[in-house]
Amino acid sequence: MGPAARDDGQLGALVRLRWTMLREPRQRRAVLLAASLLPLLAVVAVAVGQVAPDDPDIRFNFALLAPTTFASFFVLTVISPASSAGGSELFPSDQLVAYPVRDRTVFGSTLLLAPANLAWMTHFLVLLGVTSYVAAPGPLVALAIVTTVTYAAAMTVVGQASAWWLEGMRARRAGRWSLRIVSAGLVAALVVVQMSGNLTALLNNLPTQRVAISAVQGSEAGIQPWTTGFRPWLTVVLFLFLIGVAAFYLGERGCGWAQGRVSDGGLQPESRPVRRRVTAGRDLAALMQVDRASVWRSAPLRRGALVMALLPGAIAAVTEPRWDSLVLLTGLVAAGAGLLFGVNAFGVDGPGALTLEGLPIDPALRFWAKALVILEFCALTIAGALAVGALRADGRPTAAQVTALVGATVVTSLAVAAFCMRVSVRSPHRSDLRGRRDTPAPPGAMIGYSARLAWRTTWIAMLLSIVALAPWGWLPLAVAAPMALLAGLSLTRSAAMWQDETVRARVVSTVSSG
Amino acid sequence: MSFVVDVSSLYVQFGTVTAVEGIDLTLPAGSSVALVGRNGAGKSTTLRVLAGVLPPSFGDVRIMGLDVRADRQRVKERVGYCPDVGGLIPRATPWEHLALAARMRRLAPGWERRAGDLLERFDLGGAADRVTAGFSHGMSRRMSVLLAAFHSPDVLLLDEPFDGVDPLGVEATMDLVSEARLAGAAVLISTHLLDLAVQACEEAVVLRQGQVVGASPAAELAGAEGAARYRSMLA
Numbered sequence: 001m002g003p004a005a006r007d008d009g010q011l012g013a014l015v016r017l018r019w020t021m022l023r024e025p026r027q028r029r030a031v032l033l034a035a036s037l038l039p040l041l042a043v044v045a046v047a048v049g050q051v052a053p054d055d056p057d058i059r060f061n062f063a064l065l066a067p068t069t070f071a072s073f074f075v076l077t078v079i080s081p082a083s084s085a086g087g088s089e090l091f092p093s094d095q096l097v098a099y100p101v102r103d104r105t106v107f108g109s110t111l112l113l114a115p116a117n118l119a120w121m122t123h124f125l126v127l128l129g130v131t132s133y134v135a136a137p138g139p140l141v142a143l144a145i146v147t148t149v150t151y152a153a154a155m156t157v158v159g160q161a162s163a164w165w166l167e168g169m170r171a172r173r174a175g176r177w178s179l180r181i182v183s184a185g186l187v188a189a190l191v192v193v194q195m196s197g198n199l200t201a202l203l204n205n206l207p208t209q210r211v212a213i214s215a216v217q218g219s220e221a222g223i224q225p226w227t228t229g230f231r232p233w234l235t236v237v238l239f240l241f242l243i244g245v246a247a248f249y250l251g252e253r254g255c256g257w258a259q260g261r262v263s264d265g266g267l268q269p270e271s272r273p274v275r276r277r278v279t280a281g282r283d284l285a286a287l288m289q290v291d292r293a294s295v296w297r298s299a300p301l302r303r304g305a306l307v308m309a310l311l312p313g314a315i316a317a318v319t320e321p322r323w324d325s326l327v328l329l330t331g332l333v334a335a336g337a338g339l340l341f342g343v344n345a346f347g348v349d350g351p352g353a354l355t356l357e358g359l360p361i362d363p364a365l366r367f368w369a370k371a372l373v374i375l376e377f378c379a380l381t382i383a384g385a386l387a388v389g390a391l392r393a394d395g396r397p398t399a400a401q402v403t404a405l406v407g408a409t410v411v412t413s414l415a416v417a418a419f420c421m422r423v424s425v426r427s428p429h430r431s432d433l434r435g436r437r438d439t440p441a442p443p444g445a446m447i448g449y450s451a452r453l454a455w456r457t458t459w460i461a462m463l464l465s466i467v468a469l470a471p472w473g474w475l476p477l478a479v480a481a482p483m484a485l486l487a488g489l490s491l492t493r494s495a496a497m498w499q500d501e502t503v504r505a506r507v508v509s510t511v512s513s514g
Numbered sequence: 515m516s517f518v519v520d521v522s523s524l525y526v527q528f529g530t531v532t533a534v535e536g537i538d539l540t541l542p543a544g545s546s547v548a549l550v551g552r553n554g555a556g557k558s559t560t561l562r563v564l565a566g567v568l569p570p571s572f573g574d575v576r577i578m579g580l581d582v583r584a585d586r587q588r589v590k591e592r593v594g595y596c597p598d599v600g601g602l603i604p605r606a607t608p609w610e611h612l613a614l615a616a617r618m619r620r621l622a623p624g625w626e627r628r629a630g631d632l633l634e635r636f637d638l639g640g641a642a643d644r645v646t647a648g649f650s651h652g653m654s655r656r657m658s659v660l661l662a663a664f665h666s667p668d669v670l671l672l673d674e675p676f677d678g679v680d681p682l683g684v685e686a687t688m689d690l691v692s693e694a695r696l697a698g699a700a701v702l703i704s705t706h707l708l709d710l711a712v713q714a715c716e717e718a719v720v721l722r723q724g725q726v727v728g729a730s731p732a733a734e735l736a737g738a739e740g741a742a743r744y745r746s747m748l749a
Binding site: 272273274275276277279280283286287289290293294297298348349350351352354355356357358359360361362432434501502505508509512513 | 562565566567568569586587588590591593595597599600601602603604605606607609610611613614615616617618619643644645646647658661
């Protein structure tokens, strides 16, 4: 048996172990359902693109935007795993120290889980929808979709590979500073390009233009000769495939290099003292202080919040969005923020959950402290995303657009807090998010949470983006109020569940287990 | 005689598993008892019930005459509990742990002095403002012990307080136990380390499979003869 086959065996074994660890049929059904949702939605996205009204102006605009959409997917595939120190793993690395896990297995597991990410899924579906719409209608749209899927796969491998190399660089001070300087330089360059009015020209000349054109050529191949139809399509698809294969081998090496690098300690803020603060005067505020510290002192959570606050807004800004379409951002960002830690809110206490439970505290206060911290975390990241997205927004917002943005921020944050607290109480997991690649719950659960959160927040945001078109400023607030009330009721029900000492004991035992 | 800790026919069940099966236990003020036994004997579960962290399935558990089910909050005010699994919030500092405890336990102004003193005694003064995620196992144990004793509780529950702790830390813990007893507190220590249990406590209760299988003065379990007797109770 060759080395490659042996490595594949390791990954398969880890996947099977993860599957075995889903003890209840209910959990397995939920994971299967969530995993089958992406192909299902992909088919829907392609179908919608094909049957959408054929307006030449709109189709032209979409064709103009397609290269930018492809490019923003690439940016996402690099930034998303880079912000989580290489991406999510099937098992936290500390649980695998006793096994000779190969670099290829680690890299493969992060690659396997890359699509289990709300932003990745959303963007992938948008790519499919745009491709399907700009491609020629008919069965040959399948060729256009092959281009897009190959592009998405190749760029995901490239992004994952880059993330591991960046992670290796971050192990040393010089590497961290180099990355900061390069990042600042890129942002500065973008600002200069924007200020000089050259951003649109730049976006119109992105290399992804070739990919978008190839997709269209593929769909029109049947009506053109080989040299102007199939051949350029096939060339681009093969090129993308080769990029993906090369990136896989480079990524495997990057993963090994990053894991073998001894950190100089700069990534362990635990070793540095923090400023001593005055304890808040009220019990609830004092508990919130501790919960905030648990969130904001975690480097992966800080980075995650920053990415959620900047990336979706920046991608939206590139498209010079309408104010009502910015409302859609709130749903995506709120769901992403909730997935960073909120879905296992008590997990951040780790073993300290036992000590907290031993203190003479009203249990309700512990619940509401967590809920409020999730709420403010979501609201802050949404505010950041909206601020960035609004930089290139189209014109001045109407009263209804402003109230829709405010209403969507409040309601999506509340809905996320309500969902997070419910699953935190019902399905706790041991994960104090100490590791740089830790997630609040195992991969299967995270996929389920992503799908359920996205479903909820997308509907809320879509509804409010529609009412943002109304001439009445009060309408979005009137629509938001009952949804906020429902989320509030859900929170109250979860708080009542938390009051049950048996439920609390189960949560505390789970999150504090060693 | 009234007992500070009074446990009668305690049962704790997790689904179909019975972790504690009919334990009776009493501790008068100023006493110290070691709970010893093999892994899974029910020691930590018993301590969690006494701390008000885990509800008992059946039985009567009273702390200072208060029922742990009915008077959970008041029980927690009287108890100081060091859990067996670290017991610290990863991204909070020792000082923040102490400040939160002072706030929630309504300690009088001036608690900072005792907090500083305890941190120095447990050799954690220099780490008071570092998040506990970076602590070694021994440091976490020491911090957990001092946090349990910080408010001078009537009942001090220490679950594996010596596990992975260096000799100076063990000494500081021993001193703390002695002080608590002198102040009239009842001290219950769960540990695998028989020698240290004998040293720290006057009585020892041996648990096996959730039941009490022996109780004697701790000194009787000292030395090779005591160890042999202890092993015979575990078999």
